[in-house]
Amino acid sequence: MEGERGPLLLIGGAEDKVGSRTILSRFAQLAGGNQARITVVATASSFQQLVGQRYMALFTALDVAHVDMLPVHxxxxxxxxxxxxxxxxxxxxxxxxxxxLKLTAVLGGTPVAQRIRRRHLAGCVIGGTSAGASAAAEHMMAYGASGIPPRKSMMQFAPGLGLISGVVIDQHFGARGRAGRLMTAVAHNPDLLGVGLDEDTAIEINSQGLLTVLGRGSVMIVDGTDMTYTDIHRVPENTPLTIFGMRLHVLSSGYHYNISSRTPWLPTIPLPIPPETEGIEGEGI
Amino acid sequence: MEGERGPLLLIGGAEDKVGSRTILSRFAQLAGGNQARITVVATASSFQQLVGQRYMALFTALDVAHVDMLPVHxxxxxxxxxxxxxxxxxxxxxxxxxxxLKLTAVLGGTPVAQRIRRRHLAGCVIGGTSAGASAAAEHMMAYGASGIPPRKSMMQFAPGLGLISGVVIDQHFGARGRAGRLMTAVAHNPDLLGVGLDEDTAIEINSQGLLTVLGRGSVMIVDGTDMTYTDIHRVPENTPLTIFGMRLHVLSSGYHYNISSRTPWLPTIPLPIPPETEGIEGEGI
Structure with missing residues (x-):
């Protein structure tokens, strides 16, 4: 894998830490399983030491050989x-x-941020949850309000860590009602693909830009390619926006999306038929 | 206008009753202004007398000549x-x-419901707010949960009053976080167009099926015509749905949508340029 960009595992926050731990296990596996050496970057948190130690304990409990924490306050x-x-x-x-914003204000432009990017380009898997997921992108959401209807100035952009470009990532998406701010973000410049991650839900992005959903919730993708109109440049602050023709996909665990071609894909491994739909009645449910 | 279907004014609930009263005034105007004769149907409410009298007082205050209330409990x-x-x-x-559901359970299949439809077909304007807006359609949402991600069984259909077909109307849309249930409704059968109305926001639908937005908030339109996939028929209850390729429009006051051709339109009367964007700097804002 030398020379190939590593996978990205971006999580919508509140990933399961006590049950099946699907998402954290997947990160440990991508990092090399019990041979892995995981460094936790907790700089985004105001309780950096506490949060860092918690993730160290979580990865240790998942049998990761070596876990440490980056001492960057x-x-x-x-x-x-x-x-x-x-x-x-x-x-x-x-x-x-x-x-x-704490993450980018502390790390932005430093050798540490450069090294994280360089390690990723050299094949190292990078995981990010909540703020860590948003900050992974070149363009990140820095502030924002809740709500479904998109409104002018309900979110602001800031430069992120730049591990992936062409997308804007939102997290705690369903739980905090963030559809409006994601559509507002896309309306600014539909060159960006909007990706909203629910809690305990993640996207794994491989080096070819193919995204796979895992976890309990949904991922909402807002594609503005075919947008024919928005009034975002002319309405006053906090006014409802008009947007014509966004394309929306909602994906749950196992489904894929190709970021380059902007197309959703069915799971490559067929999903099991849920027991509820089986039985002597056959298809007639 | 003899023989032509009357306009429909469907409101997302909580329309302004003390300030500019844009929406209620528009209804009074469509009914004939101070020559109007408005009948209030408050059957949906558990406080039918109270709610009915309130709207009678509101229309009277708007100088409507005659206002009464339908005594159907x-x-x-x-x-x-x-x-x-x-x-x-x-x-x-x-x-x-x-x-x-109270409205349709009491009125459904009665001469009163038939007469409301007949009067509408003969040119009478019909207004509906909140439950009254949802029930106007042939297919209405009867129950439903809040939340952005669409989930299996988060809403149920019931037959509505049938004043308009081909759409499913949701209300209190942004305030109650109802994007998920509207997408779920559309996923059942994308033949229906999903229309989500914010509070103090209305759509006026003319006899040609051209819709115009008025009021303070947004109208979200979910068009499933180009949907290429959904797993709604195979996933268990309350599971997140996967849906590929919904088309979404967000429209604010003055914008139009043609229900038959499923296309959004710019306001026919140009919107005023907000003062913030004017000034000696010209376009360079």
């Missing part, structure tokens, strides 16, 4: 060489939740 | 001839909020 730490060595040795880098 | 009342005479004399029939 501020921009001075982010200039040191010690964390760079940690990142070089990691087979997986996991970015926790918190505030994505 | 149960199916026995709905068989009487007196309400039919009231409906025959009305130039506008306004159906209040409450429970759409």
């Amino acid at each position: 501020d921009r001075v730490h982010a200039q040191r060489t010690e964390p760079l060595h940690q990142l070089d040795e990691a087979s997986g880098i996991f970015i926790t939740g918190g505030d994505q | 149960d199916r026995v009342h709905a068989q009487r001839t007196e309400p039919l005479h009231q409906l025959d004399e009305a130039s506008g029939i306004f159906i209040t909020g409450g429970d759409q």
Whole structure:
């Protein structure tokens, strides 16, 4: 895999930590399973030490051989060489939740941020949950209000860590009612694909830009390619927006989406038929 | 206008009753202004007398010449001839909020329901707010849960009053987070167009099926024509649905949508340029 970009595992927050732990297990597996060396980046959190230690314990409980935490609390730490060595040795880098603006304000433009990008380009898997998922993209949502109807200025953009471009990621999507701000984001420039991740739900993006959903909830994809009109540039702040012709996909576990061609795909492994629909009545349910 | 179907004014609930009263004024205007004769149908409400009297007072305050209320509390009342005479004399029939299932369970299949349809076909304007808006359609949502991600069985259909077909209407749309259930409704059979009305927001539908938005919020239109896939028929209850390729429009006041051709339109009267964007800097904002 030398020279090939690593996978990205972007999680909508609140991933299961006590039950089947599908998503965290998948991250551990992508990082090398019990041979993995995972570095936790908890810089987004105000409770960095606590959150970092929690994820260290979680990955240790999943039989990961080596787990450590990046000691980067501020921009001075982010200039040191010690964390760079940690990142070089990691087979997986996991970015926790918190505030994505804290993450980019502390790491942006530092050798640590550059090294995370470089390790990803060299094949290292990067995981991000909640703020960590949003900040992974080149363009991230920095602030935002809840609500379904898109409104002018209900969200703002900020530059993210740049691990993936062409998408804007939102998280805690259903739980916090964030459809409006994702559509508003896309209306700014439909060149960006809007991706809304529910809690305990993740997308795994491979080096070819093929996305696979895993976890308990849905992923909503807002594609503005065919948008024929929006009034976002002319309405006052907090006014409802008009948008013609967004294309929307809702994907649950196992489904795919090709980010480059902007097309959804059926699961490559057929989903099991749920027991409710089987029985002597056959198809006549 | 003899022989031409009357306009429909369907409101997402909580329409302004103390300020500019844009929507209620529009209804009064469509019914004939100070020459109007408005009959209020408050059968959907558990507080029928109270709600009916409130709307009577509201229309009276808007200088409507004659306002009365349909005395139909149960199916026995709905068989009487007196309400039919009231409906025959009305130039506008306004159906209040409450429970759409109470409305259809009491009025469904009665001479009163038939007469409302006949009056509408003969040119009488019909208004409906909240439950009254949902029940206007041939297929209505009867129960439903909140939330953005569509899930199997998060809503159920019931037959409505049949004043308009081909659409399913939801109301209190943004305020109650109802995007998921509207998409679920459309996934059942994309022959139906999903229309989600925000509070204090209405659609006026003319006899040609051209819809115009008025009021403070947004109208979300979910068009499943180009849907290429859904798993609604195979997943268990309450499971997140997968849906490929819904087309979504968000329309605010003044915008149009042609229900027959399923195309959004710009306002026919140009919207004023908001003052924020004017000034000596010209376009360079």
